[in-house]
Amino acid sequence: MRMVFRWFGEGNDTVSLDQIKQIPGVEGLVWSLHDVPAGEEWPMEKIEEIREQADKHGFHLDVVESVNVHEDIKLGLPSRDRYIQNYIRTIEKLAAVGVKVICYNFMPVFDWARTDLHKMMDDGSTALFFEKSKIDGIDPFDLVRTINHNSMLTMPGWEPERLAHLTTLFEAYRSVSEEDLWEHLSYFLNAIIPTAERCGIQMAIHPDDPPWPIFGLPRIMTSQDHLRRLLSLVDSPANGITLCSGSLGANPDNDIPAMIREFGSRIPFAHIRNVRVYDNGDFIETSHRTQDGTVDIAGIVKAYHDIGFEGYCRPDHGRHLWGEQCRPGYGLYDRALGIMYLWGLWDAYGKASQQPEKRDSHAGIA
Ligand code: CS2
Ligand code: MN
Secondary structure (H helix, E strand, O other): OEEEEEOOOOOOOOOOHHHHHOOOOEEEEEEOOOOOOOOOOOOHHHHHHHHHHHHHOOOEEEEEEOOOOOHHHHHOOOOHHHHHHHHHHHHHHHHHOOOOEEEEEOOOOOOOOOOEEEEEOOOOOEEEEEOHHHHHHOOHHHHHHHHHHOOOOOOOOOOHHHHOOHHHHHHHHOOOOHHHHHHHHHHHHHHHHHHHHHHOOEEEEEOOOOOOOOOOOOOOOOOHHHHHHHHHHOOOOOEEEEEEHHHHHOOOOOOHHHHHHHHHHHOOEEEEOOEEEOOOOOEEEOOOOHHHOOOOHHHHHHHHHHOOOOOEEEEOOOOEOOOOOOOOOOOOHHHHHHHHHHHHHHHHHHHOOOOOOOOOOOOOOO
16 A cells, blocks of 8 residues: 545645654645646646655655546536547656556536535534435535635636636536446546556546535546446546545445445455435535544455555544644645554554664654
8 A cells, every 4th residue: 555645736725744654654735736627638747846845855746636627527528538639648748757547527517516515513623424314405505615615725626717617617517427427427438448458547437526426516526337338438447536435425325344345456446435415315424534534444444455566545534623724624634643553553553563674774864
């Protein structure tokens, strides 16, 4: 298991590279060009800029999250071919700087959705919360306003330019069924996977969050059956999964350890997060500790350990602790605690006997 940490870039993240450097076992950054709109080809100068910053701190940039998919591709419009060509060129450029995994998602209009970004817990921390009845009754425009007003930084997946055309988008999706969306995903994958294969990159789809349709929009990446179908669309190692335990875990019917055992090497990237799911379907993001939520984090790490997982892993989200002012879900403290819990389990499952190579060379001292 290779630990990585999501970083939004200089001036766009409250967590610094110096801080990330001090979290045990983090070897690379999960990054993106957050200011390039979906559908555009990524400029090499901007990629190089991030590379320089990462190099200075000794981090690799093997994992990108996300290269966003333009809505015209998801809608299956004729203009999609142009955007697919841009996507392909971006894959080639990323391969040229050594990227190994590209995470993406195929959710119409909205990426993840929550009703409250700072729900107060009884211990004084706050966390992202999803209230099912509220979503059923809310106007999507209000949700956009809530998300953007409650965050000091633009939330990934909720970029203003993407949401500016909300009415038109809703209109366009009215005639797109789940089967249509599958077809559009298949068209996209058949177009890009040969390039990914040739470049040595694994594409890794992120499941829908939450894993059910919202606002009447189709959602197709929500269960083990769906992930199996995804893998069969193009049967290539380059067509893989970002297995997000937090997204899938919001539906307690999803057995995540079973997915790990079934999909194995087709999971190049693990997102690990716990959620507590309530009887009425609401859920809140909790600490990573198994006992704090509904998701069997210990069982998940055990499954990864058992299959000899050598892919990348990141703590998905964290709570906001100790008064930290940060991008919702992406503070330093709780994600760092999460990493130590994950390492604790991993080591307990068998790696603890591995000692540092040399004890007499002052390794690690500046
Ligand atoms: C992430 C997603 O912050 C999050 O909830 O897990 O936004 C994820 O980055 C995208 O869905 C991947 O395309
Ligand atoms: Mn995730």
